[in-house]
């Protein structure tokens with residue numbers, strides 16, 4: 001087995017272009033489990049943890065955006081200044097594994113695994129994040145909503161690296177919440193992200209479908225009936241939105257939970273976030 005450890009983005013891009021079947025290894029918190037359990041047997045690895053360009057972020061106050069390099073860890077995302085700019089992503093980061101896992105786990109790895117239970121992903125969906133895919137030949141910017149096409153399936157092509165995700169820096173409420181079989185070190189059995197922009201809300205669900213799900217009907221209802229100036233929404237609208245969220249979910253029964261519980265839970269979580277956002 002060959003292992004390449006590039007120390008610049010140019011070298012990393014060349015390595016994956018030369019060997020498109022190579023497995024990209026970042027923090028290894030997903031991959032090492034798969035290797036150890038024999039689910040994947042790599043013949044070659046490109047380990048990107050020493051690529052400095054992937055581990056940086058850039059806040060552009062004029063554009064109102066934050067570009068987060070794929071190699072930025074959840075340990076960094078859970079803290080200021082990123083926590084101040086993208087509070088829901090920071091809330092999601094705090095629920096990922098343990099401090100030790102968050103120290104190694106990268107946002108690019110979460111996006112690369114593309115599990116419907118990935119904690120960062122509902123937030124990226126609700127924020128309309130853009131995934132940056134880079135090949136030696138050039139860069140593609142893919143809206144997160146088009147990036148994930150199935151459980152652990154994405155539009156990333158061989159030879160491409162995920163180099164960053166870009167999110168808007170917003171001033172309205174945003175939140176992320178999840179339920180699992182216990183309070184910590186747990187993969188979500190259902191999760192919800194809510195982002196409030198002037199005059200509109202975005203609601204995204206995790207762990208209740210093959211991909212992250214945006215709830216367009218619930219979003220339209222709340223956007224039409226909430227009072228964004230006074231920050232108020234009626235109980236009836238919250239209740240109806242929760243039902244629309246349940247209707248949008250496409251959960252399954254599996255070893256972690258039942259479809260019925262998951263459908264019920266996303267309604268409860270969405271209502272909870274709406275009440276926090278619109279006091």
Ligand SMILES: Cc1cc2nc3c(=O)[nH]c(=O)nc-3n(C[C@H](O)[C@H](O)[C@H](O)COP(=O)(O)OP(=O)(O)OC[C@H]3O[C@@H](n4cnc5c(N)ncnc54)[C@H](O)[C@@H]3O)c2cc1C
Pocket residue numbers: 023024025026027028029030031032033048070071095096097098101104105106107108109110111112113117118119120160161162163185186187188
């Ligand atoms: C004990 C434990 C608890 C966990 N708890 C949680 C949890 O609560 N919530 C949660 O969401 N996840 C959890 N995870 C999963 C994991 O920590 C996250 O998905 C993490 O973000 C993966 O990042 P990584 O850098 O370790 O990725 P890696 O394991 O290195 O890679 C993951 C995938 O992404 C690909 N990849 C990585 N970087 C790139 C890149 N730059 N370009 C292209 N492809 C790339 C890899 O090829 C691989 O397919 C847990 C894992 C463990 C072991």
